[in-house]
Amino acid sequence: MPELPEVEIIKKGLDDKIVGKTVSDIEIKVPKMFQGKKDDVVGAKITSIERRAKMLIINLSNKNSLLIHLKLTGQLVFDYKAGDKSKRVAGGHPSKDWVADLPNQFTHVIFKFSDGSVLYFNDLRKFGYVKVYKTGEIDEQKVLRELGPEPFSKEFSVDYLMRIFAKRPRVKIKQVLMDQTVISGVGNIYSDEALFCARISPLRLAKDVEKTELIKLVSCVREILQKGLKYEGSSENTFVNVEGKQGEMQKHFQVYQQTGKPCPECGTKIERIKIGGRSSHFCSTCQK
Ligand SMILES: [Zn+2]
Incomplete structure (x- = not known):
């Protein structure tokens, strides 16, 4: 999507x-x-x-x-x-x-x-x-x-995430991030990439995420979305439209759909697991 x-x-x-x-x-x-x-x-x-x-x-x-x-x-x-x-x-x-x-x-x-x-x-x-x-x-x-704040708005802040996480203590962070009532516009691709950027495992429960990690996460969500905008989005299959343009974000994925490939940071093989029915890609060495 x-x-x-x-x-x-x-x-x-x-x-x-x-x-x-x-x-x-x-x-x-x-x-x-x-x-x-x-x-x-x-x-x-x-x-x-x-x-x-x-x-x-x-x-x-x-x-x-x-x-x-x-x-x-x-x-x-x-x-x-x-x-x-x-x-x-x-x-x-x-x-x-x-x-x-x-x-x-x-x-x-x-x-x-x-x-x-x-x-x-x-x-x-x-x-x-x-x-x-x-x-x-x-x-x-x-x-x-029912939409949550836009990621580039000032409403999307560390304090906001702390309040949200406190209300969903036993939900895995990947699921919280993909919930449109929490943040608008973040889905499977950009939540995987943002969690890698913040070095947080997608399996971590909301209650176990520290404030220092949330500070990193807020900036990573914005950084990853900026990157997506810079590369004009991602095209999951290979195609070129008649203007000869295609999104190029997929060439810059660190973990999303990189199952079995070496982590760009440490070389560990990227794993793919199911969380809430959706695939999640991560490095088990870098992300704890
Ligand atoms: Zn790694």
Whole structure:
């Protein structure tokens, strides 16, 4: 699933492509993936795009907003002209739909703009969604209301984590970090990398983490996300989109998906274990 850096990169990619465009039609092929009334969107102009945690919010001139969650396999693909993929801009799950003729069987929602350009929402597994809300009411929606602070905000601090950890003493730190109600936008990739950076084992219980370690952890979470942004996110499979760009963070992973490879610090083989149903990668020598 795209995490904070990947969604931020998608937002930036779409910013100068769709802001200012007027939605002339929406084709909905899978109804559960577009929740709302088409009439609340068609005819409106896109005024801005925001990222919140791992989600995108597209604001419209008619005081409505679209909340988009790409979940595990969602992609947003923009073509300047329907049927012309030569100048395509894409973001999300890296499958070969990036370069395929669209729409195809994985295209579930199509936004058409008045200038002939199109935005395709593709999703292999159909867990992603677009939901339409009034702009003034979007922050009240449960999925946004319950989010923890953004990692670069001042609310995300050592004191904040101490309070959170005290409330979840017996939960493993990896699970606490991935909980969107604790920190917005951190998932499997960046929690593994941040814990390695802070030299804390993902198995450690929240109650056993010292304050000095939390100081390190807060700065590591930010450092790792910055790194993800710098390398334009990670692409788990090899692909090049038609602009010839791909995220390069995967070339800089220290532990994530490095199972069996030597730890860059000490040479111990990186291990992979399951925590809360998710894979966790770590060095058992460096991380205690
Ligand atoms: Zn190591």
